[in-house]
Amino acid sequence: MLVRVEGKTxxxxxxxxxxxxxVVRADIDQADDRILAAVLARGRLVDQAVRIKKYLGxxxxxxxxxxxxxxxxxxxxxxxxxxxAIADAILDAIRADARRxxxxxx
Numbered sequence: 001m002l003v004r005v006e007g008k009t010x011x012x013x014x015x016x017x018x019x020x021x022x023v024v025r026a027d028i029d030q031a032d033d034r035i036l037a038a039v040l041a042r043g044r045l046v047d048q049a050v051r052i053k054k055y056l057g058x059x060x061x062x063x064x065x066x067x068x069x070x071x072x073x074x075x076x077x078x079x080x081x082x083x084x085a086i087a088d089a090i091l092d093a094i095r096a097d098a099r100r101x102x103x104x105x106x
Contacts, residue, residue, distance in 0.1 A: 039094065039097070042094060043097055043098070043101060046097075046098045046101050046102075047101055047105075050101060050102055050105045051105070054105065060102045060105070060106065061099070061102060066095065069091070070088075070091060073087050073088075073090075073091045074087060074088075
């Protein structure tokens, strides 16, 4: 039997490995959905920041801020034991989306 303890699936009785695999895959799908929802939420925040910067007459891209963000991502990746290359690749994709949003707003 599979049970959830603190959001994690655990085996309390022996089960068929294929059944357990299906449950784990469903959990992976849910994690993927949360990642995509977070990317969407971040993009909407970028849109807000772009509008605020435009209103304030600020440059749409702040390279100093981007350097701070990358350093923070790398520190979080180290703390979470995520390879830096993976964190960088994700951040690069997110930054490309942010730049696209900036370009669309001008």
